[in-house]
Every structure is written in C-alpha cells, then in structure tokens.
Amino acid sequence: MGTTIAITFGVVLAVLGILAIIAIPSGDQQVDAVRARTGVLAVIAGNVAILGIALWGTHKAGDNATQLVAMLTSAFTAISAITTSFFGIRAVANTAARVLEREHERR
Template sequence: MTETQLEKVRARYGLLAVVISNVAIAAVAIVGVWQLDGDKSVIVGILTAAFTAVSSMTTAYLGIKAVSNTAKSIALGQQSAALNAAPPAAAAPPAAAPPAQRTS
C-alpha cells in the first residue's frame, strides 16, 4: 500500500468515526428530549451539551487533519526543493604558481 493510499484510508476512517459519533450524540439527544415532556431547562441543557460535543469533535478532527496536511505539504515541498536544488559547484583547485627563475 502506497503512502497516498494509506493517507486516504486514514482520512476515510477518521471521518467515518466522527460522523458515527456525531450521529450517536444526536440520537441520544433526540431520545433524551423526547423522553422529557415539558421541562424546558433540562431540554436546553441536553441540546446545549449535544451541540457542544458535536461541534468540538468535528472541529478537532478538521483541525488535526488540516495541520497534518499542512505539515505533509511543507515536508514534501522541502524535500522536492532539496532534490531540485543544483549541486554546489566543485571548487577549482588553486592554480600552480610558476616556478621561480634563478639568476646566476
């Protein structure tokens, strides 16, 4: 499995986990509200808690995914820049000095 395929599988299962969790929270909130006939303060508390849980879980997933994608893009950008950079020019050896002439 290539790195790209692995990343797609991770993203799918992460998103699936968040969606299933959000549906479960919504179902529990609906059942809780349905069972309570008339007590408005408890209904508001249940709905507030459910909304907070769903929004924070979704935000956390999207935030982590965004940071992960950004870090991966930066790493790939640096790697490709290093591969595309021209190798440093080899330093030319110093020229030999001409032999000194003797006068006799």
C-alpha cells in the same frame, strides 16, 4: 438499552478511527486516503450517536424546558467540538506533509 448501543457503537468507531490515524505509517497516498475516510466515518458515527442520545433525552424530558435546553446545548457543543477537532487536526497534518514534501524536493 438503545442508548447503551448507540454509545458503544460511537465509542468503538471513534477508537477505530483514532487507531487508523495514529497506527498506520504515513507516506502512501492510499494510506492517507484510508485514514481520512476512517476518521470521517468515526466523526459521523460519533455525531450520530450523540444526536440519537440527545433526541432520546429530549423525548424523555417531556415539557421540562430547562432539561431540554441543557441536553440540546450539550449535544451541540459535543458535536461541534468533535467535528472541529477532526478537521483542524487533518488540516494541520496536511499542511505539515506539504511543507515536508516541498523541503524534500528542494534538496
């Protein structure tokens, strides 16, 4: 039951973060700040959900080293992928916005 709640919570927050990043038109600094905060919260919630599930899984696995290694490796990979993707996308978006602003200032 606890795992289902953690997964659902993480998925809902991730979807809300993605919608906030995609659906809100860009340009306003306040809007960009809300997008960034929502995205970070979604990443943190997803990472916490993955960590919770991994901890629950390691508790259930007991002394089986093979299962422990597989679960912890999968959890680490998922957390790394989510976090790296988010910050990579934000960095590219910020760079593109700066380039467009500079190009607009030149004209």
